[in-house]
Amino acid sequence: MQDLIASSLKYQNNTLSVLDQYLLPHQQVWHVCDDVASMRELILNLKIRGAPLIGLGASLLVAHLAEQGMAKAALAQAIDDLEATRPTAVNLMHCMAKLRIALQQDDYVMAIVSAAVSLFNEDIALCESMAKQGAALVNSGDNILTHCNTGALATAGIGTALGVIYKAQQRHGDIHVWVDETRPLLQGGRLTAFELERWQVPYTLICDNMAASLMAAGKVDKIFVGADRIAANGDFANKVGTYNLAVLAHFHNIPFYVVAPLTTLDVSTACGADIEIEQRNSAEVRGVSGSFGEALWAPTNAQVYNPAFDVTPAKLITGWVLDTGVYDQQQVLAGKLKDLN
Structure with a gap:
């Protein structure tokens, strides 16, 4: 997956990192996230937060796991587990719905990666338009x-x-x-x-x-x-x-x-x-x-x-x-x- 850099979320050199927002503003600590349990902990403890960013963080993790060879059934479970972390913000559900569609494609790895990258870039454009x-x-x-x-x-x-x-x-x-x-x-x-x-x-x-x-x-x-x-x-x-x-x-x-x-x-x-x-x-x-x-x-x-x-x-x-x-x-x-x- 290509490098994707935001203020508090980045995918760089095949590594997903999250800025710990619980520790801001006096400490700027980045956490490497490479499994569902880690991302769930980051979301539940508001280390990653904001309705759009939660969806994007979860999407990039699933795409990373897909590229690392996670089985299709396990990816489906990962999507379900991540979606269940916070019930109110609909952005997370929107992102996971996109990944479920991608998971049904023949080349589901490429489809998931493409969906995650598109969601990330789309959010940048949406922010600019709203502003x-x-x-x-x-x-x-x-x-x-x-x-x-x-x-x-x-x-x-x-x-x-x-x-x-x-x-x-x-x-x-x-x-x-x-x-x-x-x-x-x-x-x-x-x-x-x-x-x-x-x-x-x-x-x-x-x-x-x-x-x-x-x-x-x-x-x-x-x-x-x-x-x-x-x-x-x-x-x-x-x-x-x-x-x-x-x-x-x-x-x-x-x-x-x-x-x-x-x-x-x-x-x-x-x-x-x-x-x-x-x-x-x-x-x-x-x-x-x-x-x-x-x-x-x-x-x-x-x-x-x-x-x-x-x-x-x-x-x-x-x-x-x-x-x-x-x-x-x-x-x-x-x-x-x-x-x-």
Whole structure:
């Protein structure tokens, strides 16, 4: 397989390596991944994360295993095992579906490798298209609020919502970003701040519960977030806390945009209520851990509710920024997303 290089995922010299996002920003450690168990561990522990990147990482591993001579039945099992790691993000399912089709070809090794490479390159192009579509919505001097991490660390390209912000900054040069720290795993504070600093985009880090006061003070012009799955009616699942922002934006009359590729659209899911929401380990809420160590602040037997995602209803969304265009509420309510698929 040819070399494929992204910010946090690379296939080089027949070796698949993953940047450990759990350790960012203060440690940059790459893990070699050459079996399904290793990739499952990386995904489940969020060392590789971001809906598009998880699908791409799993795809490159299957392609590598195919080239190494893994039997057809074993490849089929690998695809099933990898798909089962995280239930909410549809990109992973999209990628594994492509590999299942490739596995049925006579020369299934070449077909799987070709599919994996195409998915990787496709994601780069999708990111660029989304960024251009979304940047057109941004005005000079805008203060943009974002949640979680949706940049190059989460994709093969420049990202989804953060890609829009990057492209807008390139165009205007005077964009400022409010970065939600994004509890409980701090993807905003650790990863989005890291990327914006690397890109030299001005930003200010805030606790999640500070967003409302900023909006009330008139300091937020627009909100851009990513998505892990968009239902046929426009509802979407994204990192928990996104719904909070949508409600606040609606109250304060602030435009709220979701940015995602068509590969995140799942028209087989009618509405947000049908999206399975992943529940994660209670330890993530009782304390925090990372490259800085571990801290436990709650009683060890505290009961915890820890959904990884929440669902934002379509009626709170100003626009859906996809690689194919920007769609408003009227278009989506009329069934435009179903037509796109």
